Amino acid sequence: MNPETNAPYQRVLIASANPLFGQGLEKMIQRQWKNPQLEIRRVASNEAVLSEMQNWLPDLIILDYDDKAISRAEFLQEFVAGDQPMQVMLVSLKSSGAVVVYDRRTLTPAQAEDWLNLPKFSQTTSEYPPKQRRSSMKHFVIVGVLIAAFTALIYFLLSNIPLLPIAASAQAQPIDQLFNLHFFMISLLFSLIVVFLGYSLVVFRHKPGEEEDGAYIKGNNPLEIIWTVIPLGIVIYFAYLGSVSLAETRRADPQALEIKVVAGQWFWRFEYPDYGIVSNTMVMPVNKQALLKLTSLDVIHSFWVPEFRVKQDTLPGENLVRELRLTPTELGEFKVRCAEMCGTSHAYMESPVRVVTQAEFDQWVQDQLAAIGTDPVARGEVWARNNGCLSCHSVDGSPNVGPTWKGLYGLTHELTDGSVVTVDDEYLLTAIVNPNAQVPKGFAPGVMPQIYKDTIPEQQILEIIEYIKSLK
Numbered sequence: 001m002n003p004e005t006n007a008p009y010q011r012v013l014i015a016s017a018n019p020l021f022g023q024g025l026e027k028m029i030q031r032q033w034k035n036p037q038l039e040i041r042r043v044a045s046n047e048a049v050l051s052e053m054q055n056w057l058p059d060l061i062i063l064d065y066d067d068k069a070i071s072r073a074e075f076l077q078e079f080v081a082g083d084q085p086m087q088v089m090l091v092s093l094k095s096s097g098a099v100v101v102y103d104r105r106t107l108t109p110a111q112a113e114d115w116l117n118l119p120k121f122s123q124t125t126s127e128y129p130p131k132q133r134r135s136s137m138k139h140f141v142i143v144g145v146l147i148a149a150f151t152a153l154i155y156f157l158l159s160n161i162p163l164l165p166i167a168a169s170a171q172a173q174p175i176d177q178l179f180n181l182h183f184f185m186i187s188l189l190f191s192l193i194v195v196f197l198g199y200s201l202v203v204f205r206h207k208p209g210e211e212e213d214g215a216y217i218k219g220n221n222p223l224e225i226i227w228t229v230i231p232l233g234i235v236i237y238f239a240y241l242g243s244v245s246l247a248e249t250r251r252a253d254p255q256a257l258e259i260k261v262v263a264g265q266w267f268w269r270f271e272y273p274d275y276g277i278v279s280n281t282m283v284m285p286v287n288k289q290a291l292l293k294l295t296s297l298d299v300i301h302s303f304w305v306p307e308f309r310v311k312q313d314t315l316p317g318e319n320l321v322r323e324l325r326l327t328p329t330e331l332g333e334f335k336v337r338c339a340e341m342c343g344t345s346h347a348y349m350e351s352p353v354r355v356v357t358q359a360e361f362d363q364w365v366q367d368q369l370a371a372i373g374t375d376p377v378a379r380g381e382v383w384a385r386n387n388g389c390l391s392c393h394s395v396d397g398s399p400n401v402g403p404t405w406k407g408l409y410g411l412t413h414e415l416t417d418g419s420v421v422t423v424d425d426e427y428l429l430t431a432i433v434n435p436n437a438q439v440p441k442g443f444a445p446g447v448m449p450q451i452y453k454d455t456i457p458e459q460q461i462l463e464i465i466e467y468i469k470s471l472k
Contacts, residue, residue, distance in 0.1 A: 010035070010037050010038060010039060010059055011039050011041075011056065011057070011058040011059045011060070012029060012038065012039070012040045012041070012058060012059065012060045012061075012062065013040075013041050013042075013043065013049070013052050013053075013056070013058035013060070013061045013062070014026060014040065014041070014042045014043070014062045014064075015043050015044075015048075015049045015061065015062065015063050015064060015067075015070050016042070016044065016063075016064030016067045016070065017044040017045070017064075017067050017069035017070060018064060018066075018067055019044075021064050021067070022042040022044075023042075025062060025091065026040050026042065041056065041058070044069070044070075045069070045070070046070060049061075049070060059087060060087045060088075060089065061087070061088045061089070062089045062091050063088065063089070063090050063091070064091065064092075065090045065091060065092040066092050139199075139203070142199070143195055143196060143199050146191075146195045146199065147188075147191045147192060147195045150187075150190075150191035150194065150195055151184075151187045151188045151191040152187075154186075154187035154190060154191060155183060155184050155187040158183040158186070158187060159180070159183060164176065164179065164306075165306050165307050166307055166330065167307065167309065167329075167330075168305075168307035168308060168328060168329060168330035168332070168334065168355070169307070169308040169309065169310070169326055169327055169328050169329055169330075170289075170327035170329055171248070171249040171308060171309060171310050171325070171326060171327065172307070172308060172309040172310075173248075174244070174245040174248040174249065175245055175249070175309045175310070176309070177245070178238075178241055178242065178245050181238070181241065182238075185234070185238075249310055249325070250325060251325070252289075252291075252325065253289035253325075253327070255288075255289075256288075256289040256290060256291040256325065257272075257274070257284070257285070257288060257289070257290045257291065258272075258273055258274060258290075258291050258293065259271070259272060259282065259284075259290050259291070259292050259293070260272075260273060260292075260293050260295075261282075261292050261293065261294045261295070261303060261314065262295055262296075262297060262455075263294070263295070263296045263297065263301035263303070263314040263338070263349075264296065264297035264298055264301075264387075264388050264449060264451075265297075265298050265299065265342060265343050265345070265349075265388075265392075265449060266338070266342065266343065266345040266346065266348060266349040266388070266391050266392075267280065267349065267351070267387070267388025267391045268280065268282070268303075268336055268349070268350075268351035268388075269386050269387060269388060270282045270283075270351075272365075275365050275368075275369070276369070277365065277368045277369065278382075278383075278386040278387075279368065279386060280351055280385050280386050280388070281351060281352045281353070281354060282336060282351065282352070282353045282354070283353075283354045283356060283361060283364050284326070284328050284353070284354070284355050284356070284361070285328075285355075285356060285357065285358045285360075285361040286328050286329065286330070286331055286355050286356065286357060286358075287327065287328070287329060288327065288328075288358065289325055289326065289327040290325070290326050290327070290328075291323065291324075291325055292312070292323065292324040292325070292326060293321050293322075293323055294312055294313075294314040294321065294322045294323070294324060295314055295315070295316075295317075295318075295320065295321050295322075296314040296315055296316040296317075297316065297449055297451045297455060298316060298449050298451065299316060299342050299343065300313055300314065300315055300316070300340050300342065301313070301314045301338045301340055301342050301349070302314065302338055302339035302340035303324065303336060303338075303339075304336065304337050304338070304339040305326075305334050305335065305336050305337070305353055306334075306337070307330070307334050308326055308328070308334075310324060310326065311339055312324040313340060328355040330355060331355050331356065331357070332354075332355055333352060333353065333354050333355075334352075334353040334354075334355070335350050335351070335352060335353060336350065336351050336352075336353050337349070337350055338350075344401070345391070345392075345401065348391075349391075376462075376463045376466040376467075377463075377466050377467050377470045379460075379463045380460075380463035380464045380465070380466045380467030380468075381467045383456065383460040383461075383463055383464050383467075384464050384467055387452070387455075387456055387464075389464065392447075392448075393405050394406065395471055401447060402443065402447070402448060403440055403443065405468050405471050406471050407471065407472060408423055408468060408471070409423055409424070409428070409468055409469045409471070409472070410422070410423060410424070411423050413427075413440045413441075414440070414441045415438050415439060415440060415441060416439045416440070416441050416443075416445065421438060425465055425469075428465045428468060429461065429462075429465065431448070432452050432453075432456075432461055432464070432465075433452060433453035433461070434450070434453070435448035435449075435450055436448070436450065
């Protein structure tokens with residue numbers, strides 16, 4: 001009922017951008033007033049409120065006290081411009097379900113300004129909004145300074161912690177530059193989150209004696225657009241930088257040294273086709289690009305020297321040769337590791353990498369060619385070492401994945417099928433080219449690779465057998 005005319009309300013306008021607020025009030029009014037002629041409209045914007053005031057002429061206007069999306073200043077401007085009194089109610093709907101009525105009265109344009117507790121308002125000037133903007137700007141300035149300080153501090157710490165080993169190749173330079181940019185973005189994003197959160201907890205905390213809920217904030221479309229577009233642009237920019245870095249790591253030198261890298265469980269073999277050398281140590285001249293052609297004898301492995309940064313998978317199959325280009329820039333010794341889980345001895349699949357001067361590399365080539373010699377036992381030791389045989393078979397009697405070679409020749413073996421054989425030349429040849437045909441008892445079938453018949457020349461296999469025979 002209208003307290004001044006004692007007549008029932010017939011037109012009620014609820015102004016709130018919060019749908020729960022409007023629905024709750026509408027149901028409460030309908031349930032309590034039980035007026036069959038009652039008509040309720042809900043609006044959620046300044047434009048709709050002003051339009052309904054002018055055209056619909058409601059008996060009662062209920063303004064959401066907590067809703068900043070409905071501007072009471074604009075409402076006041078329209079109300080002052082009119083000439084008809086209206087019943088207006090400022091209402092706050094609490095989370096407990098209670099309704100707090102801050103004020104309810106019939107206003108004339110002359111009374112409206114004092115009631116809304118706003119300064120003198122006109123179409124061109126307003127003292128109240130600039131004051132609010134100045135207060136908000138102060139918080140943004142403080143937060144901006146804190147974010148800049150925290151970003152600088154975190155980036156300084158990340159840049160001075162040795163997260164990466166030394167950069168020892170030309171390909172590592174663009175990769176490290178990209179890492180540094182990522183460290184900066186990590187510092188900035190961490191500071192944005194932590195500073196805004198911490199500042200809000202300290203400055204806007206619920207202070208003792210305050211019992212009111214915080215203001216309802218529906219959203220901010222410009223802010224949402226900004227924090228969508230800017231991160232998208234950053235991601236696209238980093239994708240561009242990544243493509244540039246990838247192109248730099250793949251830049252080809254027509255005079256590159258070719259090295260064939262063969263991976264197997266669990267060894268690395270390095271072949272130099274220009275010199276006819278096979279080695280289990282990769283030797284590279286400094287400041288000279290090497291073209292690595294990688295393949296695998298069994299499962300997927302991954303070639304990785306952390307100081308060189310770049311990494312490449314090795315795939316089984318003759319037609320699946322992968323390429324990787326490296327230009328070492330630092331003299332010294334490094335290690336190539338397998339970066340793909342490849343079996344029980346994956347953690348121990350390492351081989352030395354030596355970066356030497358061109359003169360030292362030339363001398364190494366001469367020494368390797370001279371070391372092969374003509375002695376079948378010495379040659380067999382070289383083939384066994386270069387083909388990874390010694391990663392599974394010891395030569396000193398210690399247990400390993402496969403039987404030890406020390407004193408093996410001439411022994412009697414019991415096989416998994418219960419038969420007994422003598423270890424002779426024929427048995428050793430079968431064990432290398434067809435390892436699952438005669439598996440010694442106590443050793444699992446399928447562990448010994450079955451690719452040596454196609455990957456090791458027969459003469460080298462015979463010389464490996466001579467080496468085994470010498471280990472008495």
